[in-house]
Amino acid sequence: xxPVRLGVEFAxxxxxxxxxxxxxxxxxxxxxxxxxxPLAYSQGFNPHPKLSFALPLAVGMTSRRDYLEVGxxxxxxxVEFSARLNSQLPPGLTCLQAWPLPEGSPALAARVxxxxxxxxxxxxxxxxxxxxxxxxxxxPSLPDPLPREGKTARDLRPLILGLEAQAIAGGALVRxxxxxxxxxxxxxxxxxxxxxxxxxxxxxxxxxxRTGILAQGPTGLVPLCDS
Amino acid sequence: MDLTDILPxxxxxxxxxxxxxxxxxxxxxxTPVRIAFAFPDVxxxxxxxxxxxxxxxxxxxxxxxxxxxxxxxxxDMEAQLRKLGQPLFALESGLPLxxxxxxxxxxxxxxxxxxxxxxxxxxxxxxxxxxxxxxxxIVIAGGPGAYNPEPLAPFIDAFVLGEGEEVIHELISAYxxxxxxxxxxxxxxxxxxxxxxxxxxxxxxxxxxxxADGTVAxxxxxxxxxxxxxxxxxxxxxSTSVLPQHxxxxxxxxxxxxxxxxxxxxxxxxxxxxxxxxxxxxxRERPAGQIEQLADQMLRRTGCDELGLTSLSTTDHxxxxxxxxxxxxxxxxxxxxxxxxxxxxDAFSVGLAQAVQRVRKTGLTFAPEAGTQRLRDVINxxxxxxxxxxxxxxxxxxxxxxxxxYFMIGLPTETDxxxxxxxxxxxxxEEVFRRHAKGRPRLTISxxxxxxxxxxxxxxxxxxxxxxxxxxQVAVRRSLPGRHVILDWHDARLSLLxxxxxxxxxxxxxxxxxxxxxxxxxxxWRERFRPGLWDEAFAESGLDPGFYANRQRGEAEVFPWDHLxxxxxxxxxxxxxxxxxxxxxxxDCRHGRCTGCGVCPSLSVGLVTG
Numbered sequence: 001x002x003p004v005r006l007g008v009e010f011a012x013x014x015x016x017x018x019x020x021x022x023x024x025x026x027x028x029x030x031x032x033x034x035x036x037x038p039l040a041y042s043q044g045f046n047p048h049p050k051l052s053f054a055l056p057l058a059v060g061m062t063s064r065r066d067y068l069e070v071g072x073x074x075x076x077x078x079v080e081f082s083a084r085l086n087s088q089l090p091p092g093l094t095c096l097q098a099w100p101l102p103e104g105s106p107a108l109a110a111r112v113x114x115x116x117x118x119x120x121x122x123x124x125x126x127x128x129x130x131x132x133x134x135x136x137x138x139x140p141s142l143p144d145p146l147p148r149e150g151k152t153a154r155d156l157r158p159l160i161l162g163l164e165a166q167a168i169a170g171g172a173l174v175r176x177x178x179x180x181x182x183x184x185x186x187x188x189x190x191x192x193x194x195x196x197x198x199x200x201x202x203x204x205x206x207x208x209x210r211t212g213i214l215a216q217g218p219t220g221l222v223p224l225c226d227s
Numbered sequence: 228m229d230l231t232d233i234l235p236x237x238x239x240x241x242x243x244x245x246x247x248x249x250x251x252x253x254x255x256x257x258t259p260v261r262i263a264f265a266f267p268d269v270x271x272x273x274x275x276x277x278x279x280x281x282x283x284x285x286x287x288x289x290x291x292x293x294x295x296x297x298x299x300x301x302x303d304m305e306a307q308l309r310k311l312g313q314p315l316f317a318l319e320s321g322l323p324l325x326x327x328x329x330x331x332x333x334x335x336x337x338x339x340x341x342x343x344x345x346x347x348x349x350x351x352x353x354x355x356x357x358x359x360x361x362x363x364x365i366v367i368a369g370g371p372g373a374y375n376p377e378p379l380a381p382f383i384d385a386f387v388l389g390e391g392e393e394v395i396h397e398l399i400s401a402y403x404x405x406x407x408x409x410x411x412x413x414x415x416x417x418x419x420x421x422x423x424x425x426x427x428x429x430x431x432x433x434x435x436x437x438x439a440d441g442t443v444a445x446x447x448x449x450x451x452x453x454x455x456x457x458x459x460x461x462x463x464x465x466s467t468s469v470l471p472q473h474x475x476x477x478x479x480x481x482x483x484x485x486x487x488x489x490x491x492x493x494x495x496x497x498x499x500x501x502x503x504x505x506x507x508x509x510x511r512e513r514p515a516g517q518i519e520q521l522a523d524q525m526l527r528r529t530g531c532d533e534l535g536l537t538s539l540s541t542t543d544h545x546x547x548x549x550x551x552x553x554x555x556x557x558x559x560x561x562x563x564x565x566x567x568x569x570x571x572x573d574a575f576s577v578g579l580a581q582a583v584q585r586v587r588k589t590g591l592t593f594a595p596e597a598g599t600q601r602l603r604d605v606i607n608x609x610x611x612x613x614x615x616x617x618x619x620x621x622x623x624x625x626x627x628x629x630x631x632x633y634f635m636i637g638l639p640t641e642t643d644x645x646x647x648x649x650x651x652x653x654x655x656x657e658e659v660f661r662r663h664a665k666g667r668p669r670l671t672i673s674x675x676x677x678x679x680x681x682x683x684x685x686x687x688x689x690x691x692x693x694x695x696x697x698x699x700q701v702a703v704r705r706s707l708p709g710r711h712v713i714l715d716w717h718d719a720r721l722s723l724l725x726x727x728x729x730x731x732x733x734x735x736x737x738x739x740x741x742x743x744x745x746x747x748x749x750x751x752w753r754e755r756f757r758p759g760l761w762d763e764a765f766a767e768s769g770l771d772p773g774f775y776a777n778r779q780r781g782e783a784e785v786f787p788w789d790h791l792x793x794x795x796x797x798x799x800x801x802x803x804x805x806x807x808x809x810x811x812x813x814x815d816c817r818h819g820r821c822t823g824c825g826v827c828p829s830l831s832v833g834l835v836t837g
Binding site: 033 | 528529530
């Protein structure tokens with residue numbers, strides 16, 4: 001029998017933000033098992049739980065809305081799944097909702113087109129950052145200031161889909177929409193580096209928050225859970 | 228404390244944030260006895276230790292006490308803490324260790340002792356017990372290292388010998404009584420109270436005299452409250468040792484990443500090199516029904532997909548034949564695999580391994596320990612060549628392709644013929660494999676240099692000098708049928724250091740201190756071990772490592788640990804040492820004849836088997 005698939009929307013805060021991707025996957029699987037939910041397993045000598053994330057989350061990053069999908073050996077109502085999972089999640093992880101994924105529909109990870117991020121930038125001038133955002137968006141090409149080791153710097157410009165700064169108490173909040181997933185993925189720290197350079201200041205030390213993951217819909221980007 | 232700025236700079240930051248599922252947070256202001264359980268190695272090692280989980284739950288179950296955890300910070304984290312002047316903190320509250328009543332270290336391995344000193348220093352506590360101020364925590368230590376704690380005697384206020392389940396409550400009571408009575412007598416008063424608890428050893432209450440030849444002349448009480456001998460604690464009935472109702476489930480992958488249930492304690496095979504086999508006596512089995520109930524509970528409450536049945540020799544449990552397959556059956560459908568820590572060399576064990584390996588087929592590990600029957604008789608390892616080959620025949624027939632065999636070099640009476648026999652054994656294992664499959668098995672020979680340990684029949688034995696151990700390693704390598712056999716060996720310099728610390732006296736504490744001051748940390752980690760710094764530390768302390776490691780002891784020698792009593796009589800150990808030199812074996816007392824080790828009468832306990 002094919003497992004029943006559920007999409008799961010979750011948030012990550014302290015201290016779970018310090019956990020790496022594989023450790024997060026194990027923590028989630030264990031919470032599902034503690035909740036007595038019928039997690040499905042792959043076949044073969046090395047069965048592993050049917051649980052996969054839409055987009056890996058870097059160590060140190062918080063997330064307001066992240067996604068994973070789980071396969072269940074028997075159906076469970078999404079509301080019940082969410083409530084039971086929440087009772088067993090470790091501190092820093094919250095299940096926001098679950099929804100059924102139609103049989104045969106593409107994996108969540110295959111639908112991801114972009115992700116949105118927000119960063120607090122204390123002590124900065126919102127006006128100066130707004131001007132810097134404009135300069136970044138107007139540039140024809142932007143080599144990645146933090147290329148992966150051994151790789152040549154990619155052009156980040158086509159991967160920046162949105163960039164803006166707004167005033168908040170004590171500084172500015174920068175919001176970014178960056179290409180992710182099936183398309184090329186831009187890292188928020190790289191874009192912050194570009195922005196800091198354009199503004200002539202140093203990048204903020206505080207955590208980057210992922211605010212959402214988007215899928216390419218027929219009329220543009222939509223939240224992954226609505227795709 | 229706020230770690231936000233530090234955590235992005237260190238490897239595996241989740242080591243330091245705590246707050247895992249199951250972690251207990253209690254109010255310090257309302258809890259009079261605050262204990263920090265300190266494991267002198269990294270988080271992933273410490274969280275694999277079942278004893279820590281048991282004590283954590285036992286202490287936190289009391290209204291008057293709380294227990295938090297602290298592990299040795301890795302080098303990168305230490306550098307950050309020192310740079311910022313931040314004291315080492317406990318995971319649950321983030322409070323500095325000096326805010327606790329008691330720091331309780333566990334001594335699982337001699338090569339973690341520099342980490343212990345480092346943790347005290349990072350906690351901004353005095354390293355030396357005698358220098359500790361009234362407002363500093365009481366520093367205690369337990370675990371197997373406490374059976375010869377003398378190298379740590381200058382740094383630890385009180386040691387606890389034996390099993391912790393009962394004595395921890397008596398320790399807390401003694402501490403509380405001192406605390407509520409206005410802390411009469413200061414730290415000294417507190418230690419007097421602790422020394423009155425059976426199983427507690429306060430080293431400052433003993434005087435060590437040395438003979439002209441540098442050996443210990445006598446260790447005698449120098450305080451009216453100190454008993455002449457301190458006897459270990461045991462629990463008579465393992466079923467009274469309860470596992471945590473709500474175990475901590477780490478975020479990080481730990482070394483033994485599974486739900487653990489201890490199925491039996493102690494071992495009576497009587498291997499003469501094995502300290503655990505001597506000091507954890509007698510054998511006490513947990514009833515099969517309770518094991519099943521606890522396995523179910525631990526799996527449900529942790530969400531782990533692997534069950535570890537722990538003990539020194541799990542297949543010895545008298546119900547193992549029925550129990551292990553039943554557990555595999557009960558939990559296998561939910562994707563759970565059962566793991567057996569080490570297998571006895573017999574077909575029965577392979578059968579059990581087969582029963583539990585339906586889910587994941589990994590390699591099998593056996594420990595023949597020595598290459599010839601003669602030498603196995605010397606060490607009382609009751610395994611024959613036929614046992615080994617028929618066991619492997621069974622394993623290869625069942626489809627296993629990877630086998631790891633543990634051997635030691637530098638055992639008493641060992642000759643080059645014994646070393647050559649390791650290679651011959653490897654060749655015969657390959658022959659057996661070819662009966663069942665083409666090609667070769669994936670064969671690993673793991674080679675460790677023998678380290679003589681206190682309270683064993685080999686405590687009189689002088690370890691082979693370094694150059695000789697190195698020669699023997701090469702001899703084994705040359706004996707192997709080819710380079711395809713994977714030879715896994717340990718640095719002999721580390722084995723030498725282990726031998727020094729294992730049988731060290733109080734003076735070795737000075738070398739420990741110097742080695743720490745020179746920067747030695749995580750000595751048991753291959754990439755961190757700095758033998759050159761240790762050489763300097765011994766030289767500057769005026770100590771000869773060979774005196775401790777390589778010297779053959781005589782019958783009359785007083786050992787630095789003779790006043791510490793694991794229940795097994797020194798006369799029995801000496802008799803076993805003599806028998807070993809005659810190549811005479813001794814039976815396992817579980818199968819009838821008592822070998823007269825003395826543990827049952829002296830501790831008023833007995834074997835508990837099914």
